[in-house]
Amino acid sequence: MIYKRSSALFAEAKQYIPGGVNSPVRAFKAVGGDPIFVKKAKGAYLYDEDGNKLIDYIASWGPLILGHAYEPVINAIVEKAQKGTSFGMPTEIETDLAKLAVEMVPNIERIRFVNSGTEACMSAVRLARGYTGKDKIIKFSGCYHGHSDSFLIQAGSGAVTFGSPNSPGVTQGTAKDTLLAAYNNLDEVQNLVSANKGEIAAIILEPIAGNMGCIVPTDSFIKGLRELCDHEGILLVFDEVMTGFRLGKGGAQEVLGVKADIVTFGKVIGGGLPVGAFAANADIMGHLAPDGPVYQAGTLSGNPLAMSAGLAMLTELNTNPNIFKSLEEKTAYLHKGIATALESKGVTHQINRYGSMISVHFTDEPVVDFASSAKGNNDTFKKYFHGMLEQGVYLPPSAFESYFLNDALSYQDLDDTIAAVEKIAL
Ligand SMILES: *Cc1c(COP(=O)(O)O)cnc(C)c1O
Numbered sequence: 001m002i003y004k005r006s007s008a009l010f011a012e013a014k015q016y017i018p019g020g021v022n023s024p025v026r027a028f029k030a031v032g033g034d035p036i037f038v039k040k041a042k043g044a045y046l047y048d049e050d051g052n053k054l055i056d057y058i059a060s061w062g063p064l065i066l067g068h069a070y071e072p073v074i075n076a077i078v079e080k081a082q083k084g085t086s087f088g089m090p091t092e093i094e095t096d097l098a099k100l101a102v103e104m105v106p107n108i109e110r111i112r113f114v115n116s117g118t119e120a121c122m123s124a125v126r127l128a129r130g131y132t133g134k135d136k137i138i139k140f141s142g143c144y145h146g147h148s149d150s151f152l153i154q155a156g157s158g159a160v161t162f163g164s165p166n167s168p169g170v171t172q173g174t175a176k177d178t179l180l181a182a183y184n185n186l187d188e189v190q191n192l193v194s195a196n197k198g199e200i201a202a203i204i205l206e207p208i209a210g211n212m213g214c215i216v217p218t219d220s221f222i223k224g225l226r227e228l229c230d231h232e233g234i235l236l237v238f239d240e241v242m243t244g245f246r247l248g249k250g251g252a253q254e255v256l257g258v259k260a261d262i263v264t265f266g267k268v269i270g271g272g273l274p275v276g277a278f279a280a281n282a283d284i285m286g287h288l289a290p291d292g293p294v295y296q297a298g299t300l301s302g303n304p305l306a307m308s309a310g311l312a313m314l315t316e317l318n319t320n321p322n323i324f325k326s327l328e329e330k331t332a333y334l335h336k337g338i339a340t341a342l343e344s345k346g347v348t349h350q351i352n353r354y355g356s357m358i359s360v361h362f363t364d365e366p367v368v369d370f371a372s373s374a375k376g377n378n379d380t381f382k383k384y385f386h387g388m389l390e391q392g393v394y395l396p397p398s399a400f401e402s403y404f405l406n407d408a409l410s411y412q413d414l415d416d417t418i419a420a421v422e423k424i425a426l
Contacts, residue, residue: 041068043408057403067408076312110285117241117266118146120276128202130294142212142370207252213359241266271313327356337418387424
């Protein structure tokens with residue numbers, strides 16, 4: 001395939017935008033080469049500026065669970081735009097989306113909309129601190145919760161890809177309040193809690209991790225965290241920016257059968273427009289301004305265009321929950337096909353999957369946390385990524401990212417993808 005125009009556009013973008021991109025992982029630093037500029041997309045396919053058609057496995061990093069330019073979502077946005085795009089005043093559609101989210105997700109009573117997953121996680125932690133009157137939080141190596149200061153400590157995907165797990169600009173003072181444990185390691189968490197008795201406001205995690213590849217928590221780990229939090233008066237925060245409305249109507253809380261105290265959302269909840277949200281019971285959310293003292297605000301929060309996209313998306317998922325099952329079946333099919341193709345080539349690998357999230361790791365050890373994920377062979381990954389791209393399949397350009405399947409992918413697309421794996425040299 002030819003990427004001449006993409007490369008030219010990238011060269012020009014670099015003159016005006018740092019690194020030519022507005023979010024680092026787009027830049028292909030981990031895999032080499034120039035990023036591809038998209039012209040348009042429909043369903044499961046991307047069409048780039050050179051006229052190539054690619055099967056898309058990132059779906060804008062998760063939001064587009066029903067495929068690109070999904071008609072009910074697009075229609076809702078267009079209709080809304082004609083009535084004005086922002087008012088800075090309350091609108092009915094904010095309540096419509098809030099009501100639907102509260103109906104779909106177990107264990108939440110109030111939800112506040114923001115503009116990104118970063119904002120949602122940042123605000124959730126502020127709320128947890130305000131509610132408990134404690135300062136420290138525990139996060140897990142390789143979990144990504146957006147780019148706010150408290151979280152840029154071993155932050156997975158983008159931050160790891162660029163070799164700056166602790167970004168310059170994050171103060172020592174902030175970093176000291178973020179304690180770090182290995183995913184799936186309850187002992188480490190217990191030790192941190194004992195060593196910081198009475199000082200921890202929240203434990204935050206991706207309940208199914210997607211930013212160090214796809215990593216599933218063991219039952220004893222996730223249930224152990226819940227028990228520990230109950231015992232110690234710590235709030236358990238599920239960052240469901242990726243898993244929310246992707247793994248099922250009720251997200252990870254539902255599929256894992258574990259309740260969180262605060263849940264954050266992003267990606268799917270905005271239907272492809274910039275939306276984040278955080279939610280909890282009425283008591284916890286009552287601490288938020290204007291009802292309570294914990295401040296949080298946003299000029300464009302609850303923006304009518306964004307709300308209309310989110311509402312159209314969640315309405316589709318709520319009325320047709322078979323989508324989750326169909327996506328899971330497609331992902332299982334892809335899993336089997338890729339595994340068989342790699343085995344027949346004799347390529348050492350692990351495939352992790354949960355629902356419609358899947359990741360391929362070129363290592364012989366099970367991938368259960370950040371350290372084991374980081375052992376993947378990046379040279380093989382690069383060959384795999386570029387080989388697949390050459391065959392017209394767009395995978396995440398970093399070994400630390402999961403693929404996000406969308407329901408527009410047909411079994412023919414999956415077969416084409418598996419055939420591509422069979423063809424490439426690794
Ligand atoms: C993408 C992501 C975020 C950050 O969301 P943005 O909208 O990019 O700010 C936070 N947490 C998780 C788990 C994510 O996958």
